[in-house]
Amino acid sequence: MAHIVILGAGLGGMPMAYEMREQARAGDKVTVISNNPKFHFVPSNPWVAVNWRTRDDIELDIAPALAKKKIDFIGVGAKRVHPEKNQVELDDGRSIDYDFLIIATGPKLAFDEVEGLGPKGHTQSICHVEHAVEAEQRWQEFVKDPGHVVVGAVQGASCYGPAYELAMIMDTDLRRRKIRDKVPMTFVTAEPYVGHLGLGGVGDSKGLLESVMRERHIKWICNAKTTKVEAGKMFVTEHNEDGTPKKEHVLDFKYSMMLPAFKGIDAVFGIEGLTNPRGFILIDPHQRNPKYPNIYSVGVSVAIPPVEVTPVPTGAPKTGYMIESMVTATAHNIREVLDNKEPTHKATWNALCLADFGDTGACFVALPQIPPRNVNWFSQGKWVHLAKIAFEKYFIRKMKNGTSEPLFEKLVMNALGIMKLKDK
Numbered sequence: 349m350a351h352i353v354i355l356g357a358g359l360g361g362m363p364m365a366y367e368m369r370e371q372a373r374a375g376d377k378v379t380v381i382s383n384n385p386k387f388h389f390v391p392s393n394p395w396v397a398v399n400w401r402t403r404d405d406i407e408l409d410i411a412p413a414l415a416k417k418k419i420d421f422i423g424v425g426a427k428r429v430h431p432e433k434n435q436v437e438l439d440d441g442r443s444i445d446y447d448f449l450i451i452a453t454g455p456k457l458a459f460d461e462v463e464g465l466g467p468k469g470h471t472q473s474i475c476h477v478e479h480a481v482e483a484e485q486r487w488q489e490f491v492k493d494p495g496h497v498v499v500g501a502v503q504g505a506s507c508y509g510p511a512y513e514l515a516m517i518m519d520t521d522l523r524r525r526k527i528r529d530k531v532p533m534t535f536v537t538a539e540p541y542v543g544h545l546g547l548g549g550v551g552d553s554k555g556l557l558e559s560v561m562r563e564r565h566i567k568w569i570c571n572a573k574t575t576k577v578e579a580g581k582m583f584v585t586e587h588n589e590d591g592t593p594k595k596e597h598v599l600d601f602k603y604s605m606m607l608p609a610f611k612g613i614d615a616v617f618g619i620e621g622l623t624n625p626r627g628f629i630l631i632d633p634h635q636r637n638p639k640y641p642n643i644y645s646v647g648v649s650v651a652i653p654p655v656e657v658t659p660v661p662t663g664a665p666k667t668g669y670m671i672e673s674m675v676t677a678t679a680h681n682i683r684e685v686l687d688n689k690e691p692t693h694k695a696t697w698n699a700l701c702l703a704d705f706g707d708t709g710a711c712f713v714a715l716p717q718i719p720p721r722n723v724n725w726f727s728q729g730k731w732v733h734l735a736k737i738a739f740e741k742y743f744i745r746k747m748k749n750g751t752s753e754p755l756f757e758k759l760v761m762n763a764l765g766i767m768k769l770k771d772k
């Protein structure tokens with residue numbers, strides 16, 4: 349019987365474990381390896397950062413949840429993957445043998461690529477719940493003595509939605525506190541225009557988000573390269589469309605959250621044939637690595653080229669809907685290999701995002717993610733805010749109960765239903 353090892357227990361790894369257990373044969377063993385004993389719902393981190401959620405609200409213990417489905421769990425980080433040996437070396441010195449390895453770790457956060465960036469520097473982060481908790485502590489200090497806020501994403505970032513979310517959520521929180529008038533806000537992004545999102549825009553995302561930001565008195569700087577950050581001071585070079593420097597900005601701030609670029613984790617970084625130069629896993633159309641066909645990958649750890657060349661480098665996001673389709677394809681493909689067949693399933697690579705703006709929100713659906721598209725739709729309204737709250741509860745419950753219900757697909761279908769109603 350086969351031993352199927354899943355590296356990572358986040359938005360990709362946990363659903364992967366449940367779907368793989370359903371698709372695997374009765375005698376096959378499924379093991380999840382993670383350096384964290386808890387799963388947390390990453391899309392809720394912007395709420396944690398302003399104390400609209402607590403850490404306990406969005407976390408659950410991994411081991412008991414997996415045990416319900418007879419899935420083994422090892423709560424120790426991976427030190428190095430050894431593809432030639434079919435082994436994962438752990439931080440505690442153990443080595444775990446595998447027949448199939450699914451890499452679903454998410455990224456390494458490349459704060460080090462910009463001097464002074466990140467929680468160990470002078471800006472906050474919402475990429476991990478620990479960062480969001482720290483950001484919330486800093487937020488509580490800030491609202492007692494408010495000033496300029498700088499929020500956004502640095503060059504090479506590939507996940508822009510949370511930056512827009514936090515900007516709008518902070519705006520809403522400040523208005524509720526009746527101190528919004530004391531807080532100038534500037535959005536700094538590597539995107540060539542507001543609403544690019546690493547996707548080349550979706551529908552009228554540019555016009556819609558520009559309108560929302562003007563309404564909320566948020567200024568912006570696009571084509572921005574953040575060169576360094578000092579205490580209370582950010583150095584930004586704005587570029588022309590041809591990539592040449594246009595203007596140097598020195599932004600004073602009292603509070604800042606900037607999303608970093610992503611890299612592959614150290615356990616796989618630099619393994620020839622397995623990763624690209626940034627450490628992301630190379631895959632074929634069936635989620636398999638071309639050099640090591642018993643290694644698959646899903647989620648943020650997958651190598652995907654940028655949608656288009658931009659004056660300042662931007663990456664392509666991997667949204668929940670895309671990750672869900674990768675998970676399903678991978679589970680079915682491994683089962684086909686176990687049955688001595690060639691894999692046939694491919695991920696759809698569609699994009700869906702629910703961006704909460706505190707008291708309203710925006711939703712985009714891109715089918716497929718990379719243009720030209722069959723569906724290219726962007727909308728806003730109170731319904732998005734409510735939908736994200738409901739989705740959070742359903743997804744966490746799904747992880748607790750160990751179901752493989754395709755929630756993102758259902759969400760897309762509901763969004764498309766709303767779109768059709770509006771068209772009528």
